[in-house]
Amino acid sequence: MSTVIGDLFADATQIREAMEYYAKQEWTDGLPVVPVTESYLAEFLGMTGRDPDEAIFAVPHLNRECTVRLAAINAAMAGCLPEYFPVVLAAWDAIAKEPYPKRGIWQSTTGTAPLLIVNGPVRGRIGLNSKGNVFGSGFRANATIGRAIRLTAINVFDLHPHQLDQATQGTLAKYSACIAENEEESPWAPLHVEYGFAAEESTVTALVVRSCLHIEARHTRVPEQLALDFANTIKRTGALIHETSSALVVLGPEHAQAFAEAGWSKDDVRQAIYDRAVNSRADLVAVGKEAISRHTRWRVPGDHPDAIPDQASQGDTLDLVPALISPSAILLAVAGANNAGVSTVIETFGVRGDTPSSIARVAEPGR
Template identity: 65%
Template sequence: MTTTLEQTAMPEAEADQVRAVLEYYWAKEWTDGLPVVPVTEGYLAEFLAEVDRDPDEVLFSITHLNRHLTVRLAAINAAMAGCRPEYFPVVVAAWEAIAKEPHPARGIWQSTTGTAPFLVVNGPIRGEIGLNSQGNIFGSGFRANATIGRAIRLALINVFGLHPHKLDQATQGTPAKYSACIAENEEQSPWAPLHTEYGFEPTDSVVTAYVIRSVMHIEARHTMDPEQLALDFVDTIRRTGSLIHEYTSALLVLVPEHAEVFAAAGWSKEDLRDFVFEHATRPRSELVAVGKDALSHKTRWRLSSDHPDSMPDTAAASDDPDTVRVLSHRSSIQIMVAGANNAGVSAVVEVFTLNPPREFPFSYSRIERAGH
């Protein structure tokens, strides 16, 4: 017989003590608005034992804030987030990947744009700790996904002081500011997994870190034609609302059904990447219509050519100045497979791109566990 929460009696004294501790953490502003797990030195030691690292080693710094995240502080926030100790090597690798990405150190986590960290996990660690890759991947229900992503957010709040309305100046933000961590559905993908493109073996466990603004879903249950399906992705990537900088970047998260449409037609990942890159353009007239046909001298962000700070974009000096390419490199399009194999619903994760653009708008790190 299944016992429900209503049927489980909680000792009143114990419940009162738990509430008192939670209220203490809230009063200290050590939360993201949700309850956190109280941490003792004994519990913290279980996390630190999972990695061969000096607790005082600095994993990540925001230099203009003069604040630094150590292994110990990362462990405290992972425990508070609800991680199990065996998740901690993933959290450490995630911070190492974030540290390689130039956006955060420049203050992007404080931006009005509302960017957020986004993690993709590959390799055997997915099954070992129960990371979800096969359904509701951007939703709730899986402790490893929810708490690993949340461990990053809590540290940004508790170590770097990125509280909303204070150092975090996001105008609207994104749900990814709570937690954003998914795993690739390698078992149902027709292609090699994402991390092997960086030179890792399939047996390696790796975290890839992105800076993202949004996740946009693509409903495409109507076609088995790879060109039609690819153009649905293209149209989402090249929308004018995403063009803050001269260029944008995207992570295509294909469900197995969509990946099979491409694979059955003989398309590789590179074929899909090439198609998207070549077709992700806008007529200049459409950019003129929304006031994004030029760049700012100061920021190189898009604005109207009528603006006094404007300068021509790169396409203006090309052989076809009336066609504007929205992707700077083929590598600006990353491709992975995740989600359930039950419907044609994929996603475009909108990746925040440096300007001038960086060829690889992401960073990655191998997951290392103690004794391995």
């Protein structure tokens, strides 16, 4: 027995030394990572039929690309189990469909980060959390799948803070941001079914996100009042920085059910929020955001050298400026516990059109 204990301590010492070596090489996000052996890596690669050398995501301006093998190494380092790896690969497939990471948005001073939304049967198979504390800690699959993306950004694309990552303050999502949709308590079709996938398929939707704001509306079940709460959060002038803003609204089950009980569909919710997410021109003048830059389309004062009129100034209601480009710029998902009137508004880049482009199927293990 003493020999076994001694071996364990020897192994623990070697593991600790490996972890410290990884840290000295700056292969971490600041937290300890799991040392990876070739045999352990083989377990991850055995979960997919894809060539380990296949490039799954590239950032042209950095002249770097991520392969299946590199994604597997970082997933293992992040603490994923091998059975999580098909979800990690689907996440990279979804991210590859997003135009913004390729353009350097993950290096932005605004502190943008990827958010993953997982749908379908894989949620239960690997223990992804879709209910209480869905944005918080406590669930290995959520924490490590999201972390696998961040570690790859650091180790493959060299996005280290103070270097290529130029975030001014950053966001907590830059450690890990992966949730599952609470399909069981949603009154509507889940996200992936809404956008053309079968219920029995599993998918990952990838979004580029910035801030995350809670809506604690426990005082009412009147749908118009709830929609106004969401709209007032979306239209806040501190966040209204671009002419084509968009948002992800993650409804808690209670709020989703309140809308559904009033006979509202997802499209009704989107339309109601869009109609109410409007600022007056005077409010925008007060914060110096009444015009847009001809180069970036970000909001600027009317006397800025690059200023041009926004689209709203050419319409019939010149004094009213929509905060969103269209109702379809609002993505809806249901997540969280059914124990309080709490939802979340997340500022996103580029959720426009009738179908999110950044959604991918999760392949069956070994395929």
